[in-house]
Amino acid sequence: MGRTTTVLLIGGSGHWAGRENHAPALLDLQRSGRPVRTAVICDPRNPEKRAREQDMAPLRELLWRDSPEWLNPDGLDRTELAAVLDRAHATHRFSLAIIACNPVHHRDYLLWAVSRGISVLCDKPLLVAEGAAYEPAAAERIIGGYAELDRALTRARAAGTGRVHLAMPLRRRANDVYRSIAADISEIQRTRGQGITSMQLIKNGGLFRHPEEYLFGDAHGYRSGVGALSFSSYHYIDLLAWYLELAPGEATTVRVTNPYVRRVGEFLRTRQATVLAELVDGRAGVRIPELPPQVLAAEADFVFNLELIGRDGHKAGLVSYACHSNTYSHRSVGLQEFDRDNRQPFREKGRMSQFTLDINQGSIQHIGVFKNDVVGEDYRIRVQRRRNPVLADETYVEEVFDNAHAGSSVTPQDVLHAMVGLASGEAAPAQVADRIAFFEDQRLSHHLFGTFYELIAANAEGVGSPERFVELAG
Template identity: 85%
Template sequence: MARAITILLVGGSGHWAGRENHAPALLEMQQSGWPVRTAAICDPRNPEKRAQDEDMAPLRELLQKDSPEWINPDGLSRTELETVLDHAHATHRFSLVIIACNPVHHRDYILWAVSRGISVLCDKPLLVEEGAAYDPEAARRIIGGYEELDRALTRARATAPCHLAMPLRRRANDVYRSIASDITEIQQTHGQGITSMQLIKNGGLFRHPEEYLLGDAHGYRSGVGALSFSSYHYIDLLAWYLELAPGEATAVRVTNPYVRRVGDFLRTRQATALADLIDGPGATRIPELPPQVLAAEADFVFHLELRAEDGHKAGLVTYACHSNTYSHRTVGLQEFDRTNRQPFREKGRMSQFTLDINQGSIQHIGVFKNDVVGEDYRIRVQRRRNPVVTGEPYAEDVFHNAHAGSSVTPQDVLRAMVRLASGEAAPTQVADRISFFEDQRLSHHLFGTFYELIAMDAEGAKATERVVELAG
């Protein structure tokens, strides 16, 4: 049996950690006989109080079994926080830090952990800076932060294994891995890379105007918005596929032709039309929101022009995100929302996207999803190949319960990371589906570059662009 494993759970009072993923995964390991214990929860919200909510049963059970120390970081400077964490580490000797807090605080926790040789599993996005939607200096610190983490990991690994990974569902999911296999086959067999890829993501999360002031892990009050919420998943998906089948492309020229901020959105009829149906005409008011909320990104489009080594254009990748699209929300703002007890995704959030991939004239793949968050997801994949290269030119698959039904889930990734932190090997079926820091270099640079361009737009810059190398 592996040595005893102690966990520091940062953001453990949230729904993703306390209800949906982290707590259930750790409880399952305990039930299977693994000597794993959550020794401390670091969160400004009291976990004992949060556990009293009706839908937080996993957190309640975890508290009852492990009696973790509560660390309240509220109001602490970085130096003060490190002192508190060092004291907790001296007491508990953490094996693994699991981070599920507001992403603007990820860097402090990751750097503290890896500089002490502690492995980390961190939710997406790995790094983002407060005010990155409108402050170019803050946006530039994102890529600088990745470089800082790289150096810290190199130092830590000089003396002992130290892992930094993210529980990225799509990198591990059967649906997206089947697409990756098809793309790779055409690249390797015919030398044909991706020539066009378009992803349109619709968030479907309707917020009443004053709800932009609420939210725990993804609050707009931090001066960042939809790019930090779920977009990292899709940016990473595009980067992953592009790295698998680059064809002639060696670099991408990134431009940002469109961005709409929260303040822009609130000036449209779209901001109140559904609210009028729910609460009655004229019942919705537009409150005075702080400038960092109004400046946060809501909708955006990025173009990634593929460039060959000699500079010629090899294709185009487009990512469009529309936050406020169709929603099945039927309820207005309730009193418990005001105390951050109800996550917005339970009130009308959709999971909708269309992904269109072409590898020249040889292969086309279409991916379609249009579901209510919280229900079983269905993903339809259509693949066409030129009849010259296959006897089956058309194939279609519908993956039912596509997320929870995958052979590897985020909970599996978490449990594998616990095993790695204990000195054991990850299970074979999970080992190559863990998204380690070093596997996402292009994703990191694209994410940081996107924020640089959004921030430059806020300053009125015109015709801005960035070039990102595909390798190195």
């Protein structure tokens, strides 16, 4: 077995890292005999204290096995943080940094790690800026940050100290269901030259918050001045960008507009904001507390249109993405005392994984994807495929994928396993290698995510009907 992979786990006291994915994946590697050690956990929350909680058994075992040092970054500016991390790196010589903290802090950790030749696995969204929902200058820093990170990666790789990898554990890029759809889309593009002409995705979040709960939250709290776009939308933006890059057809440019956005403050002025709280609390007249302006201005619901434009300026089609955060919720409990200590993740407060995706490739192929699940249950995805009868004997096929996420042949934990190997100079397993979402494979996703925030911020500034243009690859 090769040399030990030494891990810096940033945000390791959170539920995704400490309970659901990162800690379990690292423990699996250790049990299989892989020489990997979590040397440092960097998190403002004390991992020892978090590990004593009932639902954090993987973090508890990781602490027992590895006895990692705890670094508390709270209150440190960028220079102080870099100095603290440099001292830790001098002691432990990190091979891999795993970033699972509040996304508004990703940039500092990413730039620090790659500039020192350390490979990185970073949760989504890769980059977002505090206040991006209402400050145009902050929103513009997102795309600027991607360029800055690209330059830092180029310099690190040119230094010749070993391959520096930067990837994200994106479930849909690795998942069997979405890859089967990608294969169908690619085939029609390759054999018939027909790209995507319409693609609509409607996502319903169902994550119901009591009004005061907008002050709470771990990695995805609204106090950073960003909301639902940062919370879970990157997965869907990346899915749309991935499929569009596979089958652009005649399109060379997309014209992006934001015809609708509803902010937290606007949502809280509706009956919808309190009716479920009254039901689960058993009391009427739920009070709307005074919330900070950055919370009220954060995006809750939105729609983006991507008009596909050909080389000669003609309209080649339309892609639309609609996100409704406050839809049907499975929540049946009211505010509890441990919520105030951030001990209960909001993803388990009635959140839904519910969407409809409709894809057409001209008159040749249609694909419909449907999902309607409570987060935490086994996910079921239904896929309907139709092809013109001159191309297929079986013109209609419907498949139901039970346990579609955990049952995929490659999962986010498999991606983490592969990144541990890559960080130590090994090749990724063949079945995983082409399912890792590397930084350089997501150029369009990055630009669309940043562009969406630029438009949301422009909307807050009252700028008419702004638009942005994004070039497609090739």
